[in-house]
Amino acid sequence: MDYVKLGRTGLKVSVAGLGCGGPSRLGMRDGASEEQCAGIIRRAFDLGVNFLDTAEVYGTEGVVGRALKGMPRDKVVISTKKKFPLDDPKDPEGETRCSIEQSLRLMGTDYIDVYHVHGVEPSEYDFAVKNVLPVLVKLRDEGKIRFIAVSEAFVDDMTHRMLARGVPENHWDVIMVGFNILNQSAARAVFPKTLAKDVGTLVMFAERKAFSNPKRLREVCAELKQKKLIDYDGDDPLAFAVGPGKASSFVDAAYRFCRYQPGAHVILTGTGSAEHLKQNIESINKPPLPDDVAGRLREMFKRVDSVTGN
Numbered sequence: 001m002d003y004v005k006l007g008r009t010g011l012k013v014s015v016a017g018l019g020c021g022g023p024s025r026l027g028m029r030d031g032a033s034e035e036q037c038a039g040i041i042r043r044a045f046d047l048g049v050n051f052l053d054t055a056e057v058y059g060t061e062g063v064v065g066r067a068l069k070g071m072p073r074d075k076v077v078i079s080t081k082k083k084f085p086l087d088d089p090k091d092p093e094g095e096t097r098c099s100i101e102q103s104l105r106l107m108g109t110d111y112i113d114v115y116h117v118h119g120v121e122p123s124e125y126d127f128a129v130k131n132v133l134p135v136l137v138k139l140r141d142e143g144k145i146r147f148i149a150v151s152e153a154f155v156d157d158m159t160h161r162m163l164a165r166g167v168p169e170n171h172w173d174v175i176m177v178g179f180n181i182l183n184q185s186a187a188r189a190v191f192p193k194t195l196a197k198d199v200g201t202l203v204m205f206a207e208r209k210a211f212s213n214p215k216r217l218r219e220v221c222a223e224l225k226q227k228k229l230i231d232y233d234g235d236d237p238l239a240f241a242v243g244p245g246k247a248s249s250f251v252d253a254a255y256r257f258c259r260y261q262p263g264a265h266v267i268l269t270g271t272g273s274a275e276h277l278k279q280n281i282e283s284i285n286k287p288p289l290p291d292d293v294a295g296r297l298r299e300m301f302k303r304v305d306s307v308t309g310n
């Protein structure tokens with residue numbers, strides 16, 4: 001496993017981070033038991049992962065606590081988050097304190113390394129800065145959290161309007177951003193800004209349905225071609241990326257492409273499958289895609305900022 005510095009936090013983190021949410025939620029979506037889900041986390045530790053991302057709404061903080069039992073706390077970097085309903089901003093401080101106390105209890109720890117305001121839409125950003133950020137600063141001063149973060153609502157903000165505004169304001173030590181081969185807009189809108197401010201970055205959506213399901217990839221690309229956003233011949237738009245000396249699969253291409261994006265620190269991968277976990281960690285730790293393949297992918301999708309990879 002390769003390790004990198006998470007921007008100005010100085011934390012040394014694995015380049016592959018385990019996402020305890022996403023579509024699979026460690027296997028909970030398909031009915032895996034808490035112990036089976038904790039087994040995925042322990043397997044990730046065995047493979048060198050030291051970064052876990054969870055959230056109040058994922059329902060996996062208790063699983064994180066189970067997996068961490070008996071483990072030295074300083075061997076793992078925990079990221080979690082809380083979503084704030086805009087329609088009920090009555091008591092952000094009380095709600096945040098209550099939520100953090102619950103997260104700490106569920107995870108069996110007395111501090112959280114990286115705490116995010118979760119899935120902030122552009123229209124919610126002012127609320128987050130005015131009402132939530134000051135509470136997080138107090139909690140940081142009290143030692144309950146170490147670093148303050150924000151994650152974007154990528155599905156509703158595919159051009160990163162919230163982060164493009166928020167990163168230069170410099171309130172956030174860490175951000176979570178949607179980025180993948182199909183929608184590389186963060187390479188223009190976000191990473192130059194995080195690099196300028198030495199902000200730590202967590203990449204989500206590196207691999208979604210379009211990469212694990214070739215039919216879905218063809219559909220997404222056909223729609224983009226119809227809109228004249230990309231161009232290609234034949235039925236298999238990304239076939240050039242896979243083969244001897246190139247990527248071993250579209251999933252492999254997806255993770256390796258993200259890993260080598262300048263400014264990207266941790267590539268998150270979420271799964272309920274121990275086999276997928278191992279494959280994905282291997283991909284994230286492989287060398288970059290050949291220059292001609294990565295260059296062609298960058299050129300092909302350079303005008304696309306309207307898909308997520310779902």
Ligand SMILES: NC(=O)c1ccc[n+]([C@@H]2O[C@H](COP(=O)([O-])OP(=O)(O)OC[C@H]3O[C@@H](n4cnc5c(N)ncnc54)[C@H](OP(=O)(O)O)[C@@H]3O)[C@@H](O)[C@H]2O)c1
Pocket residue numbers: 018019020021022023024025027053054118119151152153154176203204205206207208209212251268269270271272273276277279280
């Ligand atoms: N706004 C936010 O704050 C936000 C939003 C989304 C995600 N997140 C965080 O980011 C993490 C990563 O999320 P993500 O959106 O990138 O999705 P993800 O959680 O990495 O999910 C990837 C999906 O692809 C499948 N998959 C994984 N490896 C595969 C392989 N090798 N072959 C075939 N299928 C594979 C998984 O299903 P299997 O179980 O079958 O492997 C899973 O359903 C999440 O877990 C969560 O912690 C945050």
